[in-house]
Amino acid sequence: MTIKTTSSRKLYFRRRQLFISELSFKFSSPSMVFGKDLVKNATLLANLVDHIEIVLFHTPELHNIPGAGSIEYLKKIGEANNTSYSVHLPASLEIASRDRKKRKESIQLAVDIIKRMNTLNPLHHIIHIPFTIPTLTPESGVYFYRHQGKQFNDWTPRALNSLKELKAKIGQGTKILVENINYSPLFLEPFLSTELCGLCLDLGHLLLGHENVMDTLRYYLNITEEVHVHGVLDDQEHLSLSVLPAEKVSKWVRFLWQSGYKGIVNLEVFTPADLEESINIMSEIISVFSKKN
Numbered sequence: 306m307t308i309k310t311t312s313s314r315k316l317y318f319r320r321r322q323l324f325i326s327e328l329s330f331k332f333s334s335p336s337m338v339f340g341k342d343l344v345k346n347a348t349l350l351a352n353l354v355d356h357i358e359i360v361l362f363h364t365p366e367l368h369n370i371p372g373a374g375s376i377e378y379l380k381k382i383g384e385a386n387n388t389s390y391s392v393h394l395p396a397s398l399e400i401a402s403r404d405r406k407k408r409k410e411s412i413q414l415a416v417d418i419i420k421r422m423n424t425l426n427p428l429h430h431i432i433h434i435p436f437t438i439p440t441l442t443p444e445s446g447v448y449f450y451r452h453q454g455k456q457f458n459d460w461t462p463r464a465l466n467s468l469k470e471l472k473a474k475i476g477q478g479t480k481i482l483v484e485n486i487n488y489s490p491l492f493l494e495p496f497l498s499t500e501l502c503g504l505c506l507d508l509g510h511l512l513l514g515h516e517n518v519m520d521t522l523r524y525y526l527n528i529t530e531e532v533h534v535h536g537v538l539d540d541q542e543h544l545s546l547s548v549l550p551a552e553k554v555s556k557w558v559r560f561l562w563q564s565g566y567k568g569i570v571n572l573e574v575f576t577p578a579d580l581e582e583s584i585n586i587m588s589e590i591i592s593v594f595s596k597k598n
Contacts, residue, residue, distance in 0.1 A: 329566060332569075488514070544579060
């Protein structure tokens, strides 16, 4: 791989910096590409992208919420490389659970993490609000569409109340984005119509639900602050963009480019090979558009 050798790495980095300079949006990657160490990831990724999504987990099997020392290192890396951050809160949080105790515990954990990560001055924090028991990988066939909305009438007020409580505890200056997961973004609209949160639109999740990605992107772009892009093959997600039809990816990127989108576009993949391949694809698309314009 290009990023493994010193001589080619310099060329690789320079080529990426030229690519990034062409963009209206911030170009991003998650913090779990080069293993689990957040500091190692940030050190390497700061040369490849101009924004890093700090992905946090809180389960019995995986717990990576950093201590003060690691957060200080991350801050220095960001300042030295002009790299901004966002924080993806643990997917295990259930702020809309029917279980009141679980809701309270999830809200408090979110508050504790947000206050701890404030040292990084993240642009925002991303949260999932699941209908069902959260999983780290998608469940085949478990996707909820617009016509199924009545099944979740009680979910909406619980989620809304939890977002209000969370916002009251973290303050108005801290921004929260809600992300579409295994359901249509329609279910998030009651929250997006308030000042409690913005939208993180995950295009891969839309693909898993066989949604019309382009129509959804057009409809929600003006309230979308972060876009997640990754390859999807059958029930697998977070793959290289190479598994998707080239014309489909090109259409999405062209739309973001021509719209002058100024948010974050996050290549949400988790291996060096998938990241490099996806960056190459994005770079070629942008290069073609630049020459035409």
